[in-house]
Amino acid sequence: MVRFRRIRLADHRGRDATVLLVPVAESVKRRHQDMDGQPVRNVRRVRATGQTCADALFERYPDPDELARALISGDPEIDLEMTGRSTGPCDTVHIDGDGQILYAPAVVEVRCGLDGMECERRPLSVRPSNLVTPASPVWSGVLTPRAEIVRKYALTRAYQVMHTNALEFDFLFCIAAHLDERRAMAQIGSGRRGNGPLICERNGRKYRGFLDGRVRGDAMRLVLYLAAFELAASEDKL
């Protein structure tokens, strides 16, 4: 079953509805085959274990000459039972500073500046998604010509706004006609003025949202574009 995001959207008439966001970015499926046209598959195999990896060997043989002699005489870098076997499905685990598996690690947020250096370290704060809010959304009323938006922002995500029933279709058609008439895109966002950042998933990135609408006869297309950042050379923040 397909899962779609939802967004609670307000229109220029002060009405609101929770509608579907269907991702529209094209995903290309490619297959791999060898020169003879036979299909090949990607597999993950064990190359070394914790006892035979380079770090373990350096620890076991601190002297490089001793390590070289051991590699020639005893093949300590190969575990004949494990090396080359398929890993199968794996789980990701965290290893603590003592090399032990950590089942419940604490999570901290580290903020790095533009130079990549750490600026701040703080406990994790959970930032919920704000696409569907308990409070009624607000129509920002900020309409910007399409040509200006595509030149100013990097629109990195696109979702087609879809209906699930006839009432929602009428609601969306009305927004699309409003925008098409003005050949403009409306800013969609959070907050009291409806121009704050959109967060699609919990602890996700912040985006600036723009809604584009077109109408052709009794058909319409309404697309929500999410801008990850501004097209600018300076170091200004989005």
Next chain:
Amino acid sequence: MPMTLILETDDGISEFVMKPIGRKTRQSVTKRLAVDCRGRECVRALMTHDGLLLGSGAVADLYEDFEGNCVERGEIVETDANNVTLRNLAATLGRPQRPVGPVASDELLEYAVMKAYFLIPTVIARDLRDSLADADIYRVAFRPRASVVDSPAFILANASGIFLVQCKPCLVEFIRLDQPIVVEDETDDEDDLWDGWQMNSGADQGGGDTW
């Protein structure tokens, strides 16, 4: 070594030094780190279902045929969903490309941006400079390396300078009321707390995009 984009127009050759831009270059980055009880950074590892712990560099990804023989990457060809072999297209960097256009700005709305570059002109032809200043947008072939994928790229200018955005197509269609929609009624927009996090991996935090 910075990438160089060379464009050829009627008035001559234009050359640009390309500087990638994105969230990392535009604003500070917040990473999430898993730490142990003493505040030391944890490292990630894989664990097989029979309990074998595999650290960084302990696994090898390779291609095999159905007899289990390893196939070198250079001997692998890519095909599309219809089993048609995809031709490897040559890299365009360092070779003059002729921009197509100007194209309508609405055309960009049929794509989503994958990468963006700030273009620093070292030489710029007069016709291209004037046209970009008049808010024209051009499409250009842009492949940093040989690839079977020909993602379109657009050159545009704004008050901050000249930019190249590489895009992937979006399949947006007009919909009518009577059009059937596949809908799942139990949609949970709140993802799991741990989903999409790339903690302690050195990579940028989750989100699913190229950024």
